[in-house]
Amino acid sequence: MKSKLIPVLCCxxxxxxxxxxxxxxxLPELPNSRITEYKVPVSDGTIAGVIDESDxxxxxxLPFYYxxxxxxxxxxxSDGAKLNTIIEPVDVMSETTTYTVTGNxxxxxxxxxxxxxxxxxxxxxxxxxxxxxxxxxAIGSKTISIQGNFNTTDATKIKVSLIGSxxxxxxxxxxxxxxxxxxxxxxxxxxxxxTNLQIPQDLPDGEYKVRxxxxxxxGETTYPIKLIYGRPLIDYKVITAKQGExxxxxxxxxxxxxxxxxxxxxxxxxxxxxxxxYSRTEAIIRIPENIPVGTYTPTVLFQGWAASxxxxxxxxxxx
Amino acid sequence: MKMKATKINSIPNLIILxxxxxxxxxxxxGSDPVPEPVIPQPTGTVPYYKLQRVENFAVxxxxxxxxxxxxxxxxxxxxxxxxxxxxxxxxxxxxGFNGLYNSFLSGNNGSDATNLGYGGPGAGAILxxxxxxxxxxxxxxxxxxKTRGTLVGTDxxxxxxxxxxxxxxxxxxxxxxxxxxxxxxxxxxxxxxxxLANGTKILPRTIVLxxxxxxxxxxxxxxxYQNAFTPDTWFRSTPHMFFTFExxxxxxxxxxxxxx
Numbered sequence: 001m002k003s004k005l006i007p008v009l010c011c012x013x014x015x016x017x018x019x020x021x022x023x024x025x026x027l028p029e030l031p032n033s034r035i036t037e038y039k040v041p042v043s044d045g046t047i048a049g050v051i052d053e054s055d056x057x058x059x060x061x062l063p064f065y066y067x068x069x070x071x072x073x074x075x076x077x078s079d080g081a082k083l084n085t086i087i088e089p090v091d092v093m094s095e096t097t098t099y100t101v102t103g104n105x106x107x108x109x110x111x112x113x114x115x116x117x118x119x120x121x122x123x124x125x126x127x128x129x130x131x132x133x134x135x136x137x138a139i140g141s142k143t144i145s146i147q148g149n150f151n152t153t154d155a156t157k158i159k160v161s162l163i164g165s166x167x168x169x170x171x172x173x174x175x176x177x178x179x180x181x182x183x184x185x186x187x188x189x190x191x192x193x194x195t196n197l198q199i200p201q202d203l204p205d206g207e208y209k210v211r212x213x214x215x216x217x218x219g220e221t222t223y224p225i226k227l228i229y230g231r232p233l234i235d236y237k238v239i240t241a242k243q244g245e246x247x248x249x250x251x252x253x254x255x256x257x258x259x260x261x262x263x264x265x266x267x268x269x270x271x272x273x274x275x276x277x278y279s280r281t282e283a284i285i286r287i288p289e290n291i292p293v294g295t296y297t298p299t300v301l302f303q304g305w306a307a308s309x310x311x312x313x314x315x316x317x318x319x
Numbered sequence: 320m321k322m323k324a325t326k327i328n329s330i331p332n333l334i335i336l337x338x339x340x341x342x343x344x345x346x347x348x349g350s351d352p353v354p355e356p357v358i359p360q361p362t363g364t365v366p367y368y369k370l371q372r373v374e375n376f377a378v379x380x381x382x383x384x385x386x387x388x389x390x391x392x393x394x395x396x397x398x399x400x401x402x403x404x405x406x407x408x409x410x411x412x413x414x415g416f417n418g419l420y421n422s423f424l425s426g427n428n429g430s431d432a433t434n435l436g437y438g439g440p441g442a443g444a445i446l447x448x449x450x451x452x453x454x455x456x457x458x459x460x461x462x463x464x465k466t467r468g469t470l471v472g473t474d475x476x477x478x479x480x481x482x483x484x485x486x487x488x489x490x491x492x493x494x495x496x497x498x499x500x501x502x503x504x505x506x507x508x509x510x511x512x513x514x515l516a517n518g519t520k521i522l523p524r525t526i527v528l529x530x531x532x533x534x535x536x537x538x539x540x541x542x543x544y545q546n547a548f549t550p551d552t553w554f555r556s557t558p559h560m561f562f563t564f565e566x567x568x569x570x571x572x573x574x575x576x577x578x579x
Contacts, residue, residue, distance in 0.1 A: 041410065041440030043429030066438040072409040089409055178387075 033103030035111055037076035042066050049073070049113075056111050058099070064119045064215070067154055068092055071115065080104030092117060093215065123219035124149050125212050126191065130223060138230025140201040140255040140280070144172060147184065150192040150214055155179040157215065158194050162208035162227070169211060173198040201255050201281055203227055229257040231305045236312050243319040244289040246276055255280035258303035264296035264314065273298070273314075293318050363397045363532070367568050368579040371399055375545055375561040378421040391417035391435050393427075396528070396536045396566055408439030410531035414538075415468065419479075420560050422486065422506065422543065423472035427531040431466040441531035447471050447483050451523040452510065452539035452565070456576050464529055474509060476521050485509055485524050485540040501554040510539040510564070513550060533571040540564045 030053070038049030038058045043066065049058045060071065070089040077083060084100040090113065097113040126147040128135040137144055150158055158181070161169035179196045207224040233253045241247040249262075259278045262285055263270050271291065276284040296314045301307040365371060379389040393402040393412035402412040408429070415425045415435040426443030427436040436443070444464035448455055473480045477487035477494055486509055489495045492502035495516055507513050512523035526538040542548045545558040567578050 043438050043440060046440075066408075068408050068438055069405050070409060072406070072411065072440070089406055089411070091405075 031103055031107045031109055032078040032105060033081050033101040033107045033109040034078045035075055035099060035101055035109075036078055037074075039074045039076075040071045041074065042068070046074075051111070056109060057114055058111050059114045059116060061116045061118055062092060064117055064151065067152055067157065075099065077101050078103060084108075090115070117215050119215060119217050120149075120151055121217050123212060123214060123217040125210060125219040125221050127221050127223050128210065128225050129221070134207070134223070135225045136228040137199055137225050138254045139199050139203055139205065139227050140251065140253050141230055142178075142196060142198040142253050144197040144199060145193055145195045146197065146210060146212065147191050147193045148212060148219060149189065150181065150194065150212075152214065153181040153183065153192065155181050155194055159213040160194070160197055161211045161213075162199075162203065162225075163211050163220070164204070164206055164208045170200060170203055170208070173200060198253070199227065201251075205229060229304075230254040232256045232259070232300075232302050234300065234310060238312055238315070240315040240317060241287050242317050243287055243291055243293070245319070246284050246286045247314070249283050249285065251281055256283055256302070259283060260301040260303050262298055262300050264291075264298055266291060266296070270299075287314075287316055289319065291316050365397055365399050365568055367534075367570050368577050370565060370567050370578050371396075372563075372565045373399065374563045376401065376563070377545075378416050378560050378562070380420060380560045385420065389417070389421050391415055392421055393435070396530055396538075396568060397532060397534070407435050408437070410436075410440045410442075412436070412441075413443060413530040413536070414445075414528065416562070418469040418472055420506075420543075422560065423469040423481075424485065424526065425468045425470045426464075426466065426528050428466040431468065434466060434468040436531070437468075442529065442533050443531045444529045445471055446527050447485060448525050448527060449483060449522040450525055451512070452525045452537060455525045455527065455537050458535050458569070458574055458576065459527055464527075471526060474521070474524070476515065476519075477507070483524065485526060486543065487513065487521065495550070501556060504555045505553050506543050506559070507550055507553065508540045508542050510541045530568070534568055535571070535573055535576070536566045536568050537576050538564050538566040 035051055035058065038051060040047040040049065040060055047060060047062065049060045051058050062068065062071065070091055072089045073087060075083060075087055081101050081103045084102060090097050092115050094115065098110050099113065100108055100110045102108050146160055152158065155174055160172045162172065163169060174197055179194065182193045184191050184193050205227045207226050209224050210221045212219045231254060233251055235250050235252055237249060239247045256278050259275055262273050262275060264273060274286045276286050293316055296316065297309060298314055299307050299309045376394060378392040381387065390404060393404065393407060394414045395402050395411060396413040406412065410427065412427050415427065417423060417435060424445060425434060426445040427441030428434040428443050429436050429439040429441045431437060444466045446459060446463050446465055472484050474484035474487045475482060478490035479488055487507045489505050489507065490503065492498040492505065493516060495507055495513065496502035509521060509524040513521050515521065526540065528536045528538060530536060542563040543560045544553050545561040547553055547557050548563055567576060569576055
């Protein structure tokens with residue numbers, strides 16, 4: 001009789017064990033100051049941010065091919081909760097964005113936003129120079145090109161700089177209006193040529209490495225290029241000045257260096273207009289008082305370069 | 320014996336009872352999930368069905384280098400506000416101005432590679448109709464809207480025309496006027512139509528645009544000159560490009576333009 005009660009007791013024991021752990025053992029209640037959804041609208045739908053309640057982060061995995069500069073998220077919060085700030089677009093490179101939510105019980109939670117841009121790496125820059133030949137780039141030139149696996153045709157996304165002996169990044173000037181990127185297929189794969197960059201006019205000559213940054217990727221040349229003084233270019237300008245006065249000429253591209261002379265033909269004779277002073281970007285020229293009134297075409301000479309006749313006039317008027 | 324048999328038979332009954340208790344006492348049903356509120360974007364401050372006017376919206380201009388491309392400009396019809404260029408790939412703008420003198424208009428569309436909003440969420444598009452603003456009451460069929468960038472600009476009745484445009488460019492000053500120096504290189508907005516020097520009447524133009532959010536607007540382009548809103552006040556030396564236009568918004572799904 002006693003032994004036959006054992007199965008009955010076992011059944012009761014099992015039942016009590018399985019039914020013991022229930023409502024009284026609920027998990028801790030989640031705060032109601034939560035972000036419950038974080039979505040980024042893109043051209044073909046939305047990208048969902050990953051919300052991690054353990055470390056209070058929101059991670060957005062953003063494919064590079066959308067080429068977004070900012071994300072403009074849509075945020076959902078717990079019932080009755082509210083965000084403490086209005087939702088603003090966020091720069092994709094931002095590392096400081098946070099969102100604070102206040103629940104209807106006045107609890108607050110702050111989330112940190114992490115944007116992981118999914119880029120193909122490594123970034124490889126095609127060397128302008130080789131181990132035996134160093135390419136020269138003219139100071140102030142606006143026609144610099146650089147090639148690599150940039151994976152974008154948006155010139156504004158490609159940041160190019162020169163690294164000299166000072167180890168400082170000297171950014172090449174890029175303008176969304178003139179710079180352009182062209183895909184080029186090589187035997188080794190698809191590359192992109194960024195053209196019409198400008199070397200800053202104030203950089204010293206010498207050797208520099210070329211560094212390229214595209215969002216979180218960085219590539220750098222192994223061999224340096226050499227900044228040199230190229231053939232100066234003078235900006236087009238119609239000059240009108242009186243006898244005995246001075247006028248100014250400028251360059252916004254290759255800088256002035258070893259400016260030797262500026263001359264005009266007076267009665268078939270080469271006549272020098274004295275160079276009062278000059279810097280890399282500006283020269284002050286004087287018109288002698290004995291130059292007859294008239295219109296002249298100037299010729300300039302920089303040391304190391306052939307003389308060139310300019311395509312703009314100097315109108316000399318009476319003093 | 321009878322009693323013994325009863326006890327043996329009660330064991331399966333107890334097991335069934337235990338299972339039933341287990342099932343009934345386990346996970347109690349929670350309450351149904353409550354839909355959570357979406358915080359609306361801070362857009363759409365302009366009410367529907369109300370006529371809006373924008374005067375002298377300025378864009379970058381350089382007469383010394385007129386053909387050099389300028390930085391595009393962006394305008395939100397939903398908020399009646401200029402939008403910064405770094406927000407090009409968001410749904411925060413509705414009309415893009417770029418091309419020659421930033422005079423070509425387009426909608427904000429993220430799916431068209433030629434569009435300023437390419438990659439972003441914009442669902443916009445644009446078209447132009449040869450009809451007065453007040454007479455454009457039906458929203459055109461979806462198939463007629465175009466998503467390309469740099470789309471609606473110079474009209475074929477003037478110089479350098481590119482189809483039906485919102486303005487007529489008079490290079491020599493003789494298409495509209497008498498060819499005097501000050502009437503050369505004038506851009507005539509066609510929101511009210513115009514009569515050519517040879518007597519030909521050009522019908523008014525109205526732009527219809529689907530906004531980035533999918534609402535609709537009709538737009539009357541009035542002028543691209545600063546504080547000058549009629550053709551008799553437009554000259555080559557009048558400060559430009561300052562866009563003046565009127566528009567009305569109606570919500571997504573509408574079939575008619577109404578002003579209430």
